[in-house]
Amino acid sequence: MLSAKTVKIWYVTHKWTSLVCTAFLLMLCVTGLPLIFYHELSHLLGDEIETVDMPPDTPKASLDSVVKAGLKKYPAEFVRFLYWDEDEPDLVFLTLVPALDAPPDVFRSLAVDARTAEVLAEPKFTEGVMYFFLKLHVDMFAGPYGMLFLGFMGFLFVVSLVSGAVVYGPFMRKLDFGVVRKDKTSRLKWLDLHNLLGIVTLMWALVVGATGVINTLSDVVLRAWQFGQLAEMVAPYKGKPSTENFASLELAVQNARNAIPDMTPSFIAFPGSPFSSEHHYAVFMHGNTRLTSYLLKPVLIDAGTAGITDSRDMPWYVATLLISQPLHFGDYGGMPMKVVWAVLDIITIVVLVSGLYLWLSRRKKPIEERIAELERDNAVSRTIPAGGAAG
């Protein structure tokens, strides 16, 4: 058993880490709730892109004509990315930028019919109520620093979960698991609920909290990859003049597919974009099994010859980031998982609010008194003998 002094340290840790992060965690839980159903809600809000019905075996248009169609619409712009969405097999998306070195938030998206290479829509991913929730959740409209700040709040949340689990021990020593003393004081009832809800959802909250923190490091992680592995792979092209005559993109992607037949292209970074070089199409492949579909493997294709320059597995820190994403979003197990994610999210809100209530309702008493009081309260309704382990 922990000594009284150790318990006090953990208790103070739990109190302060919780107090500092609670307001932000509440915001994250509330904005996170609609984000769990992002896909469904954006369809409901009318963002669905209509495609004409065609036989399922209709051949796909060449990617060169997809790019051409996009640039025909905006001749002065550049393609930064081309990507596929697994939920929309009939569509290919293009990200267009006014200049190759445009800031990351200056871009437009085009949805192109994968079979006819016709530009169907210009989806506004940076407008509307879902974008508002997303931005609040990701960085509170405060850019990279907002994101890192929320990462720090998430870190405090994880510490408060761990310290909360530690102090759960001494508080529950004389109580049965799951006891909710409904007919005592309101404070006691909420203390029991706070303990029960918190300890039961602990693992989920730890995983979603920790993966959320990892996601806030995405800029740092991708930058490390860019200046590490990517720079190494394109090093032989250093100093060469920019590619003037581009080879066929369709051929480049075909070569990438042939090089890694058990993977599928997920997105392509175009020459001059941050995830490529001036001389390459970077075709990012992902696996075809559930787990490997989250992992990416870049194939760097010489943009002038469509020949393969290099292809390597992503380093561990990028793989960690990529695996953290589904674990945070809860989008990898169908609708039943999304619903349980939402329920657990609401339970976390109750834990946060009850924690705040417990602090507000007793903040004037010294900690020693509060711990003694809790032990006294618990002793009244104790269900097993304390044994010789006290203190």
Added chain:
Amino acid sequence: MKRSKSIRRSNFLHVFGVPVLLAILSAFGLISALLGDGIWDVLSWITLWVPVAVIARHVWFADSGKDASVSRGKGGDSALEK
């Protein structure tokens, strides 16, 4: 010495037995849907719903019978609780 150790262990199990079991189930549920589709998804749904079911059981169903004797004296409230 031996005796106090076993009391400690039983105390730990008494407090953390169910939470540790639930944590293992949750961890399994979080990982299994990542590993595959079909049965792996179903196992994930079941194990992730267990903590929610445990909460529901203790918050709404467990105490009403046990506490009936205590709350009976308060009149109308206890009838509402059931």
